[in-house]
Amino acid sequence: MAEGLTLDDLRIARGEDELLRLDAHVAPGEVLTVMGPSGSGKSTLLAAVIGTLAPAFSLEGRVWLDGRDITALPPEARRVGILFQDELLFPHLSVGGNLAFGLARSVRGRAARRARVAEALQEVGLAGFEARDPATLSGGQKARVALMRMLLSEPQALLLDEPFSRLDADRRDRVREMVFARARERALPVLMVTHDAEDARAAGGRVVTLD
Numbered sequence: 001m002a003e004g005l006t007l008d009d010l011r012i013a014r015g016e017d018e019l020l021r022l023d024a025h026v027a028p029g030e031v032l033t034v035m036g037p038s039g040s041g042k043s044t045l046l047a048a049v050i051g052t053l054a055p056a057f058s059l060e061g062r063v064w065l066d067g068r069d070i071t072a073l074p075p076e077a078r079r080v081g082i083l084f085q086d087e088l089l090f091p092h093l094s095v096g097g098n099l100a101f102g103l104a105r106s107v108r109g110r111a112a113r114r115a116r117v118a119e120a121l122q123e124v125g126l127a128g129f130e131a132r133d134p135a136t137l138s139g140g141q142k143a144r145v146a147l148m149r150m151l152l153s154e155p156q157a158l159l160l161d162e163p164f165s166r167l168d169a170d171r172r173d174r175v176r177e178m179v180f181a182r183a184r185e186r187a188l189p190v191l192m193v194t195h196d197a198e199d200a201r202a203a204g205g206r207v208v209t210l211d
């Protein structure tokens with residue numbers, strides 16, 4: 001199997017009703033945008049890829065990631081990162097605590113972990129924000145922390161579920177560019193669900209529409 005994310009004749013049904021069918025390969029560094037009306041199954045598709053599909057649904061076909069068949073793996077073993085519309089930062093942890101939570105176990109030792117968190121904050125223009133309470137951040141700052149928390153877990157693919165829709169227009173452009181640039185640098189395949197044609201245009205890749 002090729003590098004990247006492959007949805008190999010994926011079919012999701014609820015009882016007798018087929019909700020969606022998709023056959024697609026997303027190469028490393030490429031963005032595939034999925035559009036479609038409300039209820040067409042966009043979030044359900046992402047749930048199938050991260051491994052959190054509700055029991056009401058059945059799944060056929062396979063999901064491959066960098067040559068591994070991840071279809072039946074538990075979510076934490078898949079190495080797929082996701083960003084949602086809501087950043088979902090842990091409110092009881094500091095910014096640094098949120099990032100340390102995401103940090104891959106392979107980074108060992110207190111000093112090394114601290115350094116990696118500091119570097120991540122620096123990378124998104126938030127140097128020195130370790131002790132801040134997430135509640136005191138702007139929407140764009142929260143989005144950047146969520147992005148780095150996800151990347152620190154060293155995913156091999158990135159899923160985006162309307163991640164920019166809560167941001168105001170100005171921040172949306174900057175955060176979007178930051179997310180796509182990081183994904184390209186790390187050669188991550190990206191699967192993005194959105195209602196926003198501007199997201200699709202900025203991603204620059206192929207668009208599939210669910211009906």
Ligand SMILES: Nc1ncnc2c1ncn2[C@@H]1O[C@H](COP(=O)(O)OP(=O)(O)OP(=O)(O)O)[C@@H](O)[C@H]1O
Nearest residue numbers: 014019036037038039040041042043044045054056
């Ligand atoms: N846990 C669940 N159990 C049963 N049916 C569900 C469940 N979650 C969603 N559905 C149904 O599955 C269909 C697809 O839902 P989904 O959330 O994937 O759509 P969507 O395209 O993401 O919609 P939106 O654009 O509004 O977010 C809908 O008919 C929805 O009601």
